[in-house]
Amino acid sequence: MKLLDGKTAIITGAASPRGLGKATALLFAQHGARVAILDLDMDEASEAAADLPGQGHQGFVCDVTDRAACMVVAEEVIAQFGHVDIVVNNAGITQPLKLMDIQPDNYDAVLDVNLRGTLYMSQALIPHFRARQNGSIVNMSSVSAQRGGGIFGGPHYSAAKAGILGLTKAMARELAPDGVRANAICPGFIDTDITAGKLTNDMRAQVLAGIPLGRAGTAQDVAGCCLFLASDLSAYVTGSEVDVNGGSLIH
Numbered sequence: 001m002k003l004l005d006g007k008t009a010i011i012t013g014a015a016s017p018r019g020l021g022k023a024t025a026l027l028f029a030q031h032g033a034r035v036a037i038l039d040l041d042m043d044e045a046s047e048a049a050a051d052l053p054g055q056g057h058q059g060f061v062c063d064v065t066d067r068a069a070c071m072v073v074a075e076e077v078i079a080q081f082g083h084v085d086i087v088v089n090n091a092g093i094t095q096p097l098k099l100m101d102i103q104p105d106n107y108d109a110v111l112d113v114n115l116r117g118t119l120y121m122s123q124a125l126i127p128h129f130r131a132r133q134n135g136s137i138v139n140m141s142s143v144s145a146q147r148g149g150g151i152f153g154g155p156h157y158s159a160a161k162a163g164i165l166g167l168t169k170a171m172a173r174e175l176a177p178d179g180v181r182a183n184a185i186c187p188g189f190i191d192t193d194i195t196a197g198k199l200t201n202d203m204r205a206q207v208l209a210g211i212p213l214g215r216a217g218t219a220q221d222v223a224g225c226c227l228f229l230a231s232d233l234s235a236y237v238t239g240s241e242v243d244v245n246g247g248s249l250i251h
């Protein structure tokens with residue numbers, strides 16, 4: 001059964017070949033959606049879009065920290081696709097810093113991409129969603145928000161991802177009367193390029209020891225959750241945070 005036939009989706013930060021956004025784009029396309037891949041580099045975004053099965057997918061340049069750029073791209077996608085049903089706010093960066101090492105530019109970079117970007121891209125689409133009385137917003141938080149880091153990101157990353165949880169719940173409350181849903185996903189340790197080459201073997205072993213399912217997650221594990229939250233299977237789910245972490249937070 002195809003869950004997204006006739007639907008269109010915007011996914012930010014989806015050009016990274018092994019990333020969560022790209023895996024989500026692939027699964028959405030397999031389920032019949034037309035997908036707009038947004039990222040910082042036009043060639044990479046276009047290549048990722050060309051990789052997807054089916055017709056009409058497209059890459060766009062968009063730095064999500066730039067509010068005007070988000071507005072322009074949202075309008076372009078709506079004009080070209082006819083409508084947008086889903087946005088996955090996936091673009092994110094992290095930095096493995098200790099509390100006292102966070103400088104103003106570190107704070108700005110991490111808060112801006114993760115949190116400000118989630119707000120701006122959502123704001124760019126909300127009027128359209130409201131007008132259609134339909135829409136699903138999926139925001140990528142992290143287990144770091146819930147347990148104060150412990151894998152890779154610094155405290156500013158934990159704060160940004162925790163901010164996303166609050167923002168998601170507030171959006172869900174405000175948008176529910178218009179039939180628009182907002183949910184967050186908290187991935188645990190997922191093998192992608194965000195940590196590639198930066199984790200020592202010791203760090204990796206320590207992280208794996210804390211995961212009851214005994215393995216790192218895959219990008220596909222997260223994509224499956226995005227598909228659920230984007231599709232009508234989750235029609236009565238809003239304001240939730242869904243853990244995709246192999247059981248890391250069972251307590």
Ligand code: NAD
Binds near residue numbers: 015040094113
């Ligand atoms: P990734 O580094 O593979 O991909 C992130 C993408 O975001 C890249 O393509 C990058 O170019 C893009 N990006 C960065 N800044 C941007 C900006 N300003 N505007 C638009 N795009 C921008 O990372 P990933 O592991 O696929 O992570 C995806 C999301 O999942 C991130 O929000 C990350 O914080 C979150 N997450 C990842 C893990 C993990 O273990 N991999 C765990 C929890 C949460």
